Amino acid sequence: MSAIERQTQTENGPALHELPDFDLEYLFDDDDDPSEVTVFVDNAAALSTNWITVDADHAVALEEVR
Numbered sequence: 001m002s003a004i005e006r007q008t009q010t011e012n013g014p015a016l017h018e019l020p021d022f023d024l025e026y027l028f029d030d031d032d033d034p035s036e037v038t039v040f041v042d043n044a045a046a047l048s049t050n051w052i053t054v055d056a057d058h059a060v061a062l063e064e065v066r
Helices: none
Strands: 024-028 036-041 051-055
Touching: none
Parallel strands: none
Antiparallel strands: 024 036, 036 051
């Protein structure tokens, strides 16, 4: 099974019909010409372990996320 296939049923019940809501923040390495975007939880206690940085060329707009 592909991780990007739309699912109609999960092991725990029906698939989500709405996207989950996440309290995430993001920053660019350079606001004028970003090459990286970092997504993180706005929680100082978790900041050292809960973040991911992606090359801007590989980032996906939220409108394109299934």
